[in-house]
Amino acid sequence: MKKWTRRAFIGTGVLAGGAAIFGVAIRPGNRAGEMAGLLSKSGETLLNIWLKIGTDNLITVYIPHAEMGQGVHTSLAMMLADELDADWDKIKIEEAPSNKEYASGGVIRGFIAEGKAYPEFLQDTMNGIFNTIGKVMHMELTGGSASVRFTGKYVMRVAGAAARQMIKQAAAQAWNVPIEEISTDKSMVSHIKTNKTEPYARFAEAAAKLKMEAQPKLKDRSEFKIMGTSTQRNDIPPKVNGTAKFGIDAQLPNMKYATIKAAPVFGAKVKSIDESGLTQRANFQKVINLENAVAVVSDGYWHAKQSLSDLKITFEATPNDKVNTxxxxxxxxxxxxxxxxxxxxxxxxxxxxxxxxxxxxxxxxxxxxxLAHTAMEPMNCTVWLQKDKCEVWIGCQNPLGIQNAVADIVEMSMDQVHVYNQYLGGGFGRKSETDIAQQAAKIAKELSFPVKLLWSREEDVQQDKxxxxxxxxxxxxxxxxxxxxxxxxxxxxxxxxxxxxxxxxxxxxxxxxxxxxxxxxxxxxxxxxxxxxxxxxxxxxxxxxxxxxxxxxxxxxxxxxxxxxxxxxxxxxxxxxxxxxxxxxxxxxxxxxxxxxxxxxxxxxxxxxxxxxxxxxxxxxxxxxxxxxxxxxxxxxxxxxxxxxxxxxxxxxxxxxxxxxxxxxxxxxxxxxxxxxxxxxxxxxxxxxxxxxxxxxxxxxxxxxxxxxxxxxxxxxxxxxxxxxxxxxxxxxxxxx
Known part of the structure; x- marks a missing residue:
């Protein structure tokens, strides 16, 4: 492991595309140049970037956890915004991309070392270690009731406080006044003695060039303005008006549908597939042997499901074939x-x-x-395997784990696999697993177009973890x-x-x-x-x-x-x-x-x-x-x-x-x-x-x-x-x- 610098946790900001980017860097040195390149391209991952301020003073907060109805996008954004002294009405919330730099270092630290105090000079090193563990484990996890208590504490609040200090310092330098005389409130910076007030965006470029202390002072509870209030959750309006996108909602040009029948007894393999009774129900129809399951691909889910029922599938015997409760x-x-x-x-x-x-x-x-999970949204995953990349649409609790699992199946590097995580129609731990994505990737390898794999409710109940x-x-x-x-x-x-x-x-x-x-x-x-x-x-x-x-x-x-x-x-x-x-x-x-x-x-x-x-x-x-x-x-x-x-x-x-x-x-x-x-x-x-x-x-x-x-x-x-x-x-x- 490379030597960690004293600013390993709180990094630097960069200016790109008219927005100042403030990162929580878990790597040594200033990575501003690399991040600027990523930020200038749509869809690229922002490395360890948790917030940006646009020229219109709009603040975008990136949340490294899945939204499955628990309201975590809003809660974590509140924690960052409060420490930032941001105007909540000008906060935009986005889920962080699937990338190893968003590994769950804060969650791992919480589970391994919650309550343990480290000397200030070791803070950066320990954060680096925990984040590295997350990378190695391919863990970008939402679970364990850990988002607010660990990511919020060790990442979001720290990132917000660090950014606020950077902005205050930039304003103090621009106005040539002591930083102690600078105040912030609702995304505005003020100097009372000279009656000056400007939006954060005014100092974004200068703030992005500044270094920041590793451990910014966090607010006491008495100073909270947003934390502890019941702000409007950002996921509720789209769920009410129907615009929210869940994994099952993914639609792509020329997309086909697949469904499967897995071995009823866990661990069994497919022995034979008799297609003699198969009826041509649609323009496209393909049967794929997945070793422990059989998939049928067709023009629609119902076509695929009915065709699957036409097959006579035999599975190999196992030592557990007679086991009962x-x-x-x-x-x-x-x-x-x-x-x-x-x-x-x-x-x-x-x-x-x-x-x-x-x-x-x-x-x-x-x-x-x-007990089974039976989330209302059954297991599903859409995969489009192309020559030089693989794209995945899914609602999951561990996008990084999905990215790694799919990369193994399609024999690509993780950088070539792009996971677009959607809202989850329930998770409860089930959607932290990678099995549905692995199956979808195996099916996609047999096709030249996008495919959506959708399990039946019966499969969801009988093939659970x-x-x-x-x-x-x-x-x-x-x-x-x-x-x-x-x-x-x-x-x-x-x-x-x-x-x-x-x-x-x-x-x-x-x-x-x-x-x-x-x-x-x-x-x-x-x-x-x-x-x-x-x-x-x-x-x-x-x-x-x-x-x-x-x-x-x-x-x-x-x-x-x-x-x-x-x-x-x-x-x-x-x-x-x-x-x-x-x-x-x-x-x-x-x-x-x-x-x-x-x-x-x-x-x-x-x-x-x-x-x-x-x-x-x-x-x-x-x-x-x-x-x-x-x-x-x-x-x-x-x-x-x-x-x-x-x-x-x-x-x-x-x-x-x-x-x-x-x-x-x-x-x-x-x-x-x-x-x-x-x-x-x-x-x-x-x-x-x-x-x-x-x-x-x-x-x-x-x-x-x-x-x-x-x-x-x-x-x-x-x-x-x-x-x-x-x-x-x-x-x-x-x-x-």
Missing amino acids: TEIFDSFAKALGNTGDFNSDRKAGDVEGAFKTASKVIEQTYKVPF YRDASISEFKAALDKSGKVTAWQNFYTFKNHPKEATLIPYAIENQYIANVIPETHIPWGNWRSVDASKHGYFIESFVDELAHAAQKDPIVFRKEMLAKHPRMLKVLETAAKKSGWSTVLPKGSGRGISLVESFGTIVAEVAEVHISEEGQIRVNKVTCVADAGFAMHPDGFIAQMESGIIFGLTAALYGEINIENGAVKESNFHDYQMLRMSESPEIVTHIINSDAQPGGAGEPSTPGIAPAVCNAIFAITGIRVRELPIKNQDLSIGKWVV
Whole structure:
């Protein structure tokens, strides 16, 4: 690695095409010349460029994350614009191009080194290292609820503050006054003593020639003007008026359509393709063997889909052809019985000793099924392979990863592959994968024109990368006063966030460990990942312990949270705002959960009604969240609501079953979604604390399943230890209260 200069993070600006460009450079030296060349050409990548100021004083902000409904383009632009003292009405937002210079260095730094302080002289070097890791990993990722809390903190705010200082310095030199006397506001520079005020654009060229300190001073919260407000999101108007472009909307001259049928059993290969029944349904029709799938290309999607159904496709046999869900769970249980294979998450105190002296020992097992993503926009990708370049239109969560994967398939350099990322009609982790783009690229190699690959909903459900099914075994000890003296938790599979299994509760003796069984079902990131499972496991079992101790579930939790004042405040606020202590009519009840994930603490109180016939309805969810600071309160609330609906769908209905090695479910008739008519009232209360900003996209998902299941117990005495809830008989004849 080359030696990093002291200005490795905050670079220089350049003037090109009438715009001053301010970059966050993660490479040594002044790269102004190279960047100027790129900026003068339409469609070229701007290397480490985060904002530009045009001669009309319009400021363009480049966001290195995908917009999939979470409002991240607006939130990150707000963070930069506020530090820049920009006029929000003159901000233009664009997604950064797919290029290694936009690798997720800030995200990687956050995940690897959040909370770690480096000496000032090492800041540039560390930022360079993290960005280099992102380049090597081909990671330009949107996920992990990391955009605001990491990219916003380490990139966008710094870039805005650096640019503001450059402009102030240029103005001070032009007016021959001390920089301390220069003020900025709404994209204007002023010197009060001489009554001078000019737009930023007036000093853009001079500012672009200046060097800048590596660590510009960032604003205190008391100085925020844009951050913390609910500005108009830039993605809403085009989504309302129909001009928003999603991946599925890509249209190109002479474009054809493709759809596929992949091997039902994961890992199988195509054995034979019988085309004898194929009917000529359109002017163009081509069958392509993709080794593990068969594609049909035609003039339209429907033509391709119908032609695909004409084929008789045989796949090779695999050792998993007879595997079913029951056998999979049996193998998980067997793995949990072999403690010699365990990996330890936490080991503290004397767990076995505490069990021997306990007044009461509680043991329970919880299970969750495989889950699919089922984004409303099914998987799609458009590829146009040409002689000297390959162009890709897609809505994805990792454009750089797509660029690298396609480059490998078409045997071109990454610089020859151009990815045009579009809006995503839902992602939830599924669209961080590269499989759809790889398939589209393989198909494009057989054609001389653009092709749009579009999966059917059946393919989308049956060829997903799934949230893994899992078993979690608990054992806890209580003394005579109802205090928990030991906590033991053995579970299957370990992904991320790594802290998802760790509990905040003050229990002296703990042993938490995992085992990784073998399964042929492919795994993928699913909204809130491991927290989606362990939020349900832990908060349900804590509720069990509260009832075993004959204590109110909120009081029980509070007694174990003395060292966590933020969590206490969230919990107490949830109790107050939900009317926890008020009496509900027969058949109705409340359940509580408290989960910290992705830097955000969320308490949820679910108010549930169950009819005598066993029909369940979640009437209301009270959500209290402490994310440190909500950058865009309205957007934050929308994300809390979204995560709750997503998690509630899974809790009530979500279930992927395996029969004969393949996924049984195929569409929304048997993989049910929560309907609007079933959706509860959701009331969200934001607590801004002194903590660093946390995530918003995922933290509300883990808590909804335990809150609902705990409410079910409060009503019926039935403890739901296996999801989905639809499989439980909750009719009044089964109630045990």
